[in-house]
Each structure stands twice: as C-alpha cells, then as structure tokens.
Amino acid sequence: MPSTGTFSRAYAGSSEDPWGVRVRLGGLTGARGRPGDVSGEWVFGGAGGGPCDAFFSYARTDRERVLPVVEGLRAAGLKVFLDETGIDEFEGITPAIQAALAQARLFVAFYSTTYPTRPACQWELLTAFRAATALGEASQRILVVNPEERADHIEPVELRDARYATVGGEEALGRLVERLRAKAGQSTSPLGDAVVQERPVWRPAEHTGSPRFVGRVTEFWQLHSYLHALEYAATHDEASAGQAVIAGLGGMGKTLLAEQYAHRFGSFYPGGIYWFAAAASHDPGTNPEEAQEEARAQHHQQIARIFGIDPAQATLEEIRETARRHIEQTGKPCLWVVDDIPGRLPLEVVRELACPHPLGRTVMTTRWRGYQLPAVDVDVLPRDEAWRLLTSARAPAGLEEEAAAGDLVGALGCHALAVDLARGCIADQPSLTYQQLRADLADTQHGDAFQDLVDDIEAQVPTGHTRDIAATFTRSLSRLDRAALTLMRAAAVLARAPIPEALLHAITAEATGSEDTDTDRALRRALSAVQRLSVIRQDSTDPPTWSVHALVARTLLLQRQSSAAWQVLCTAVVAATTRLMKQAYSPGRLDHLAAIAPHARALTDLFDTPNALDLLEALARYDYKTGQPTSAAHHYVRLEAAQSRIIGPDHPRTLETRNALAGAYEQAGRLSEAIPLYQRTLADRERVLGPDHPDTLISRNNLAYAYRVAGRLDDAIPLLKRTLADMERVLGPDHPSTLHSRNNLAYTYEAAERLDEAIPLYQRTLADRERVLGPDHPDTLISRNNLAFAYLGVERPDEAVPLFERILADAVLVLGPDHPDTLAYRGNLGRAYREAGRLEEAMPLLQSALVDMERVLGPDHPDTLTSRNNLAYGYEAAGRLDKAVPLYQQTLAGRKRVLGPDHPDTLAAGDDLAYAYQGTGRLDEAIQLFRQTLDDAVRVLGWEHPLTNTINRHHAFALVKQLFGEHIAPRDCDRAPQPSSGEHISEGDIEQSESSDVQDDPEGEADDSGTDGGREGG
Secondary structure, three states, rough: OOOOOOOOOOEOOOOOOOOOOEEEEEOOOOOOOOOOOOOOOEEOOOOOOOEEEEEEOOOHHHHHHHHHHHEEEEEEEEEEEEOOOOOOOOOOOOHHHHHHHHHHEEEEEEEEHHHHOOOHHHHHHHHHHHHHHHHHOHHEEEEEOOOOOOOOOOOOOHHHHHOOOOOHHHHHHHHHHHHHHHOOOHHHHHHHHHHHHOOOEEEOOOOOOOOOOOOOOHHHHHHHHOHHHHHHHHOOOHHHOOOEEEEOOOOHHHHHHHHHHHHHHHHHHOOOEEEEEEOOOOOOOOOHHHHHHHHHHHHHHHHHHHOOOOOOEEEEHHHHHHHHHHHHHOOOOOOOOEEEEOOOHHHHHHHHHHHOOOOEEEEEEEEOOOOOOOOOOOOOOOOHHHHOOOOOOOOOOOOHHHHHHHHHHHHOOOHHHHHHHHHHHHHHOOOOHHHHHHHHHHHHHHHHHHHHHHHHHHHHHOOOOOHHHHHHHHHHHOOOOOHHHHHHHHHHHHHOOOEHHHHHHHHHHHHHOOHHHHHHHHHHHHHHHHHHHHOOOOEEEEEEEEEEEHHHHHHHOOOOHHHHHHHHHHHHHHHHHHHHHHHHHHHOOOOOOOHHHHHHHHHHHHHHOOOHHHHHHHHHHHHHOOOOHHHHHHHHHHHHHHHHOOOOOHHHHHHHHHHHHHHHHHHOOOOOHHHEEEEEEEEHHHHHHOOOOOOHHHHHHHHHHHHHHHHOOHHHHHHHHHHHHHHHHHHOOHHHHHHHHHHHHHHHHHHHOOOHHHHHHHHHHHHHHHOOOOOHHHHHHHHHHHHHHHHHOOOHHHHHHHHHHHHHHHHHHHHOOHHHEEEEHHHHHHHOOOOOOOOHHHHHHHHHHHHHHHHHOOOOOOOHHHHHHHHHHHHHHHHOOHHHHHHHHHHHHHHHOOOOOHHHHHHHHHHHHHHEEEEEOOOHHHHHHHHHHHHHHHHHHHOOOHHHHHHHHHHHHHHHOOOOOOOOOOHHOOOOOOOOOOOOOOOOOEEEOOOOEEEEEEOOOOOOOOOOOOOOOO
C-alpha cells in the first residue's frame, strides 16, 4: 500500500496557478511543487476554483507512463486535473476527488491492464460514467487512453467499442490533444451535480456485501451493459434488454457479485433496490416441480410483505400488479434482484419472478446456465485474484510460504468460497503457516462423514477439486469452539434468509440458560470466531443480520451431533424463536418481527412436534395482527388439528384456538365460516367450562360482534346485553372485559341508529376507563374516539372536534407519531374537520395520514386502503371529483385484492365509487356498478344488512335520475358512516387470554379507527 503522505494536483500549461487556490491538508507549509514532484501534502488548485478541461484517472503503478502524457497536454494549453492520491485500494471516492470530477468537462482514463484491478480507479470511472450517462453524453464525455496492444481489458464494452486513443510518440500525443480540445469544446459545461450519487433505498433491508470482495470488474460491466442494453442498442439485442442472470456453481460468489453491483452501481437505480431470496434447494433429490412451486411461493410472499399484502389472500398476479403500480408511481429506475433461483424453471415462471414494470432492471442468480437470458458467467476466480483473496489476511513470509500459498490456491481450484474459508483459517491462527494449512487439509480427508460431504458437494459443485474444497469446509468448522459451533448449527437449521442478530442472541440465551451480559459477550465471541473463519457473514448492520452459505449449512447438517444433542439444539432454536414471535401478543407495531417470521415458518414446517405448537400459534397471531388473516387461518387450522389430537378437542387451549380461527375468518370477511365456528365454540365452552366462565363470556361477546358485522343486529343486541350483564355480575363493573363489552353494545346500538342509547353508554365507558385505566391509556383513547364519532352521528361537530384533537395530541405523546393508531387518529380528525365543513384543515391531515400509512404499513394494508378512501371522500366533499374517482378506483381494486371481492369493506368501496361516478355524470357506469355491488351484498350479507339497504337506496336514486333526469340533492341522499365499516374502534380483535399463552378475546377490541367514510342513505 503506498504511503498516504501524497497529494493531488491540478496542472495547467501556464506558469501561474490557473485556479489560484492552495488547500492545505496536513501540517506542512511550502510553495507550489514542480510538475513531477510527488512529495508533500498539498492539493494545488483545488476542485472549487473553477472548471478544468479533463480529469485524468490512472493506476498508481502507471505513474511514470502517465506524467509525460499529462505534461504534453499541459504544454498544449489544456487544464488537467491529475489524481495522485495513491489510494489504489480505496473502496470508494473521496469528497475531494468527487469535487474535482464535478469541475471537469471530460474524464480521461489511462486504461492499462492494471487500471481495472484498482478499486479507486473503478470508482472514478464509474462516477464519471454515471454522470455522463445522466447528461446523455457518455461517449462524448469519457475518453480512454489505451497504452496496451490489445483492447479486451477495457470495460465497459461501450468504451472499448468507441474509438479510443493510444500513446507513443509525438504524433499520438498530438492526436490526443486534438481530440481532447474538440471534445472539451463540445462540452461547454462541467459534469457538475451529475457526479453526486443518490443513495437508493433497499427493500426489505440493505445488504452490506463483503469487505474482502476482489476482482470481477469484467462481470460488473457486463452485467450493467446487459441491464441497460436499450441505452446501448448498437451493441446489444433489444429483445434481451433489462434482464440478466448471474450463473455459476455453488460458492463462486454470485450473490456477492449481485450485492456489490447493487452498491457500486446503486446510483443508477434511484427508485430503490428490491432484494428477494428464492433460496433454492440444491439437494439433488429435490423434485423440480416442488422447487418451482417453492420458488414462486417464496417470491409471492416476499413481494407481498414489502408492499403490506396478505400473501395468502391475493394471487401472484394481484401482488405483482401492486408492485407494478408502486414502481410506476415512484417513476424512477429500480433494481430487482432475485437471488438463488432453481434451475429449469419454465419461461412463464421466470417472467413471474422478473420486475413487473419496465422501469425495473432484473438480476437473477442461479446455478443453472440454461436460461435463455443474457448471462454473466461467474466461474472460479482468476489465479491472481484468488491469491489476493487468500493472502489478504497475512502476506506470505518468504518464498516457501509464497509457493505453499500458490499450491493451496491451485488445490482449491480458485473456488471463491473455499479460498475465503482458507483465508479465514489463516486470519484465525496468526501462527499457522500456509504449509501447515495445506498439510491439515490433506489430513482431514478421511472418514465416512467426510465422504458423505464430498459426495454432496460434488453433486452441487462438480469440479476436480471437490475433496480439497470439502476438506476446507470441514477444517474451518473444526476450529470452532463449542459455543461457536452450536451457534452455526442453530443457524443451519433456520431458513436460508438473513438471520436477525436478535434471534441469534435469543438462541444463545436459550442454549446457555442465561439472559445477562455474559450471554451478549458469548454471542459476540462466537460471531467474531465464525466471522474470522468466513463461515458466516454480516448482511446488514441496521438492524444487524447474518447469513450462512448453503454449502456451509449443508456441511453442518451432514455433521450432526448425537440424536439427543440434536434434539436439545432444535428445542432451543424453536423455544428462542417462539419467545421472540410472542411479541405479536403485545400492542403496537410488529414490523420488527418481519425478519424473524421466515425462520418461524421454516421451523414450523420442519418440526411437527408439540414443542413447535407454541411457535405455530405465535406465527398465526403475527399473521393476524399484520393483516394476513387467510395465512393466520391456515396456521390456526393446523394448530387446532394438532391440539385436538394431542390434548383433546374439548381442552380449553383447543377451544381458544378455535375461537381465534373464527376471528381470523371474520377478519378475512368469511362470515359464513366465522359465525358457525363462534357458535360451536360458545356451545362447547358452556358445556365444558360453564355459562359464567370468563372464556364463555368471551365467546358470547365475539359471537355477538360477528352478528353485528353481518348486520344481524336483532341477534347481536340481546346477546351483547346478556353478556354485559353477566360480565358485570361475574367480573365486576370495572373489569377491562366488562368495559370492552359495554363499548361493543354501544357500538351496536349506534349501528342500529339508536344513538340515544349509544351515547350514554359511550360516555359511561369513557368515564370508567379514565378512572380505572387513566386518561392516556390506549383503551381510553379508543373510548374517546368512539364517543366523538357518535357525536358526529348526531350532528354535534362542536363537541366531536375537540375530542378528536385531544385524542391525536395524546396519541402522539403516548404511542408515538408513527404508531398505526396515531395515523388512524390523524385521519379521523381530518374526517371530523371535513364533517364540520373545515375542508382547508381537513385535506392536509387526510393527505398526510395516507402518505404515512403507505410508508409505515404499506400501500395495500387494510388501514392504508381505508385512509385512501377517506382522502377520496374529502376530495369529493371539496368538489374535486377528478381527484376523488381515481382514489376510489384504487381503493376498490386494493380491497378486492387484499380483502377479497365479498368482504363488506370491498362492497362499501364499490358503493362509494358508483356514487362518485354518478356525481361526474357517468350514470350508466354508476348504475352498472351499483347493480353488481347490490347483487353481491344481497348474496353475502342478505337484504336486512344496513350496508345492503344503503346500496339499494343509492341504486334506486340512480335509476330515478336515469329515468327522469332529476338532480339528486345532497339532503336526498345523505352520507353517514356505514355501520359495516365505520371509523370506530370496533372491538373485535382476538387478544391473548391472561390465563394462558393461547390467543383469545377477553375484550374483542380491535383498532379499526381508520375505517372508511362510507354512506348511509337518508
């Protein structure tokens, strides 16, 4: 590495400093150095003093060949910035160099065979290339000087195909001067702000890559050229533009290449980096059709989670449409990476995995080389790059060590992962020589377990070096102590997805039986040990996640401990994951569990044992709370069947699971399945536990609430009244469950338009909650919210608005500004302002609520859809139907996709859109949509449901208008909150029972405070 006591200069042909600025970097002082003087710590001229003709980039080792060229250019009167920092290994670009690039009109690369091996040179070239591309002048702004006889080392190929300059003699220098003058004259302005890189957002989390990544320059530029083929149509086929595969055997560095490309070329993708892990199975016995379905399902689920969709509720086409729409709305190019896809996928499946919008560029990594897409072939490392990687931990001491290191690189066949593992062995043992490591690998190659590993790796990495590669894996893992090896074995059991450090910490605590600072130190030591050996790598730092290569995981799984020790380890992994996933029972946001959920799913699929039932239950709860009711129902069905088999169908825990399953059906809008299951659970609890048991009262409350949702108010009200009376008698008037039941009864009275009975109950519940729970308790905020909506229902906005204002202020302090409840309360205040005629105050709140809902919950979360509907209603109230109709259309499409076409909220959205069509004069479309929505409402909800009545009235008014052309005044079709989806806290959630770890519903209180502003006919 060159000394850092070097400097950068800007030279010009005149004897005076053309920029007139001297910038001191160190403690030395002095006068301006002569051309060729490379001592001192000064930057002469500086980047901010004015534009120059050219920025001259070169590798430090080429300095003696470069200086005569630069002096010749200066002598011809050209202003040239010469970069002499000498930091050839620097993985980035300094602010000073970036500033100098911004002041340059042209970029000149002295492209020797050494140039592409120097990271600093590549960063300079990439920055200039991106800036020139942004200006639409890549070929005009960049000039290559090739001092070599051949040109195949020049990347990207666009620069190779362009006319490059050569050096040697006065004639060649004269031609170079003339070309620079001509190009500088055509480029009247410097690169400027185009050199500033816009850092893209990674979804779901940024990958850190590897600090030891070496080489692959040709592959980087080849990949970039494939992805941007339409921009370089002269050199590529348009039919293959925008997509590419990175293909190679296991452990060659395909994923790392994709990660490093995303980091180095990320500024080309301001729309973001989307990263999906296909995690293909590489077991030779894997069924290809199963692998295909697994790849599609995983991709389906990952896209859904990024965009806040229930993957079990929506089809792949619907999820892709959501992603397509989001990318289109962003309006910026993005990078779409699908890592580790299986081989031999049909073309239609490959298309499903690709980015759904032309703004996206798709990269897929795979071990199969048969896909008919532009392919970047990642083979073994070139020998010199493999040498650099192996010796990066410690330089060989003497000729014998150099020879041994070279022999080791050859024995491993320059296999990237194996070489990196060997490097880790050297880094882990400073006293270990390269000769000793080579001998150790030979001694490791014996035993049945080793042969099994060789056979397994040979099937995945068919090279002539399999035994040495397998020996490297085995030798690396044999160096681990008990704690580090336990950590790696636990990681091997988990999904092939980034592993949150919090999960590794929980597993360590579970395995050691300790939760103190010693556990944290033990984890840090274990991670440090395995990271030194390169058997694990850090994916991201915020939050910290780690990953284990599939070949390393396979090695660990083939070297299992005894059956008893293996069972102990798996039990600890399941228990730790369960403990973290049980945070799903706590109120608040659950996005911190999104990275743990894939591992929970893998474990519940892997272990069908009683120990895994608690994890299955927590996973079901997580899916329910994150708006994935269909997936939750799937897990509850599995859980109920297992519990019925193990502890019996009448066990209280089985009954609690059955109640939770009914709640998931209800949330999914599957009331025809939810209500019979609630009825069955209630009957079983009355028989098994007795009519006054708290769980029986819970079931009665939930059944009554489901009746209310279904519009069966005549069934709901008597059952709620009985439940409230029993709760007051059994639990006491101030018990939280009693307060919840009273709230539900008030809400049902309101749905039945019996507001004279609803408001006193709301007022009493609020007063009791303020007294029992405190004025800032989340349940108290809910009561205040519901009372405020009741005031709106009786046209008392002067009393409602101050309550909503207080609720929002308290929620910001108690829950935080980004809590989903706070966002819902903000939308509710906007709704209240709108009802009060204060549209100038309403619209900013409704707009900001939607923006933040999309950011926090995702664009297709049910609450986000509700917020979008509320904003549409606000625009409609303001007479802006041109803005309202598209939002109503988006809401209806989103609810069909997320909730299903028969969900009451979907039907309400259809009514809203039809009403808006009528307002814009699109009467035929309105009547058609009213008729379709009414038919669905009658089929799903029945004629007696309030929502059905509302749609029927609106349909009738539209028909009258069509027949007689009469104007329908607002008072003839008054709009009010729909009982089926009013903006209340609906108290129908499944909560955890205090008496067990099983989910149940002691209160039935859900946060639906942001549901839509629907209409009720006047």
